[in-house]
Amino acid sequence: MLLCALRTPTTPQWRLGLLRFGADRLDWFSAIGPSLRPERTWERAGMVLGSPAPAREAIPGLTDPIAAPGSFAGQNFDIAMAQSGLTAIRAWTESSPPGFNVNIPGQFT
Template structure:
């Protein structure tokens, strides 16, 4: 084979891989979004120093966070609605790729503390989801 043919095959294989990966991520995003409203969100735990970008989905009874680039269709983190305590949004000067003008919100659930960073308007959606729990549910909003 000529070197030109081999290089063309190599470039074709790389392009096929790149488009396949983009297609997979798009399909995964569609499958996650079909089961409830989703939004772009970053998470940081007290032990972590960096923000991890992902998708936040509002389920009927749980708030679910999916890693942005992972292959799994299962949430990496899940918090039951009854146990979620949401704090006041605070502006953040930190650069979080993918989020423009983000706010940081402290959350607590089942003794676990963590922070979510999201677009300013998205905080309203999270707060509404927590406050709209079924009648008789315990809600603690600070």
Template sequence: MTPLVVTELVLALLVLLVVGALTFVWARRRFISGDGRPIMLCARRDDPVGRWRLGLARLGADRFEWFSIVGPSLRPEVSWQRGELDLGTPEPLADPIPGLADPVAVRGGTKGSMCEFAFAPAAYTAIRAWLESSPPGYNVNVA
């Protein structure tokens, strides 16, 4: 084989890998939000001085789930029950997070595991409204 053919094969393989990776990211995102549940960008960090990890937050009927933005897993990395999740007050975030415009930081979690979230202001409003509304079937016999 000539060097030109080898170069063409290597370039074709690289293009195929890039297209395959982009297709996987697109398909994973479609799968995560496939059944029409709201999904939004959200950063999370466990340590107040640690680095932010960008991910996807998904709201279900009774769960708040967080997926890493990159990775092969179709399962949430962390999940909280709706009735157990507690979010603090939002504070403007000075650190820029790529993908989040003017993010607000919120301390939240359950009694045993606390972490810090960063949302776009509109996403925080949506999560707060979801959190404060009644889950389906909760207190249905209230008159």
């Protein structure tokens, strides 16, 4: 699990949560009102992340966060985390799950 923040056009405030990597999807769990089910799920094949940049504003709970715009199934969002976390997401989107000999189209732009 990875500490990160999420915001969407309908929720413009950053929300702190945890990101879980799966073989073919990312699950995001809110830190407030934790649940056993993820609040957001993004499949590797349909997730697109834009160019990362330092976050323009302070995000409580994160030190020196890096933010990246993203989209999945026509829904836009911004995700922010430590630099090492964003590197992990980049590696995850560009690789294929263990046991598969295919390219997965998830990408950074």
